[in-house]
Amino acid sequence: MSETFTRTAPPVPEPAEPEAYRLLAAWWRANARDLPWRFGRTTPWGILVSEVMSQQTQMSRVVPYWTEWMAVWPDAAALARASSAEVITAWGRLGYPRRALRLQECARRVTQEYDDRLPDDYQSLVDLPGVGDYTASAVLSFAFGRRVAVIDTNIRRVLSRVFLGVESHGGTATPAERKMAQEVLPVGEEESVIWNQAVMEVGALVCLPKAPRCEQCPLRGSCLFLKDGLPGLGQGRTRPRQGFKGTDRQVRGLILAALRGHPAGWVLDRGKVEGLWADQARLGACLASLDDDGLIEILPGGSIRLPI
DNA sequence: ATCCCGAAGC
DNA sequence: GCTTCAGGAT
Incomplete structure (x- = not known):
């Protein structure tokens, strides 16, 4: 039957992204970490808490804190009622404890201004304390299923390598990077959410900064960075890091x-x-x-x- | 030493 | 744009 349509079907070239999406989605289904806030098991507020805790902090450390935190304060209204001392103590050794106070202030504003329901538009989210571009975008995508190009350091690294063939540099995401992230984002809402999560997960598990495991990568077939021999691997992205001891x-x-x-x-x-x-x-x-x-x-x- | 699903202040 | 914010894992 394919012969029937060979003459009449126009030779529409297959865009690269749908194939990349198919491979990525299959990889996601097989390899996504079973984090407790994934797969529809929590509320938008729970997603926000996970994102704030995850800022500059490894997932493996976040999971036990998130689980306990959500058991004690399952929603914004509950957190709004807590004392700062309780919140700081519960934050434990997660690091950057100002995040804990910002999250509580965020809970109080969500409770008072939004009737304990997290807003679902970018501007309202990014206006909340402790919520920047990444977290607002992540909540829109992961909690509300909206089609938003999420940009974090992992996604920048993966997309830059695969579609631009170069390492992403340090500092703020460039307009070119944002434009590219928009262009490769799948059109469908549902697909865009899986794309964001899967690209991020590839960045965390496979497309590592200094030692990428390209043989395991679902995007290895279309990765310009791999095709070019990983030029400048591990260079250009890192900001000078502040030490810790004695600071x-x-x-x-x-x-x-x-x-x-x-x-x-x-x-x-x-x-x-x-x-x-x-x-x-x-x-x-x-x-x-x-x-x-x-x-x-x-x-x-x-x-x-x-x-x- | 480098990195980790950044944000806010300057 | 640059710096400061913790702390642990590799």
Whole structure:
């Protein structure tokens, strides 16, 4: 029967993307990690919580925190009612604890301004505290099923390699990268969601920054970067990374670690505070910055506690 | 050492 | 655009 249509069917060239999508979707079904917020098992709010926790943090570390967090505070209204001290303690050692306070402030605004229902438009989402371009786009795609080109560091790396044949560079995504991400995004909403998730997952599991496992990659057949011999592999993307040992971030972490997990109103006295770090100038600066961030309260005598 | 499903402040 | 925000895994 194919012969019947050979003459009449115009020779429409098959675009590359539909084939890439088919391969990617099949790979996704077989290899997607079974994260608890995937596959329709949570609410849009649960998706948002997972995205905020995942900012600069590995999935494997996020999963237990997310599970416990959602058990205690299943929706925005519940989180809005918690004390800051409870929230900071529950954030534990996930890192970047300002995210915890922003998430709670976000919960309070969602509760008050949106009747405990996460808004489903980009502008409202990105206006929420702790929600930037990536998180707003991810929520629109993963929670609301909307057709949005999600751009994170993994997706940038994968798409740049496959469709442009080069490493993505550091810094903000360029207009060219955003344009390309839009152009290769499948037209259908459902397909676009799987595409976003699958490209991100390939970036996390296969298309690694320095040692990509190209032989496992569903896109190896159409990857310009692979075809060109992985030119400049691992170059050009990395921002200069700040160290950790001896920095303010380590000291801040020590201070909060000393405060977490105690009964409400528990106070660390001045003497104990001074023993947390030898360099008192740096210690004082970190205490001040934590106070500025609303992560601790400095009491008149120099003792500290988590904020109520 | 580098990376991790970035955001916000400057 | 550049820097600062934790902390763990590899």
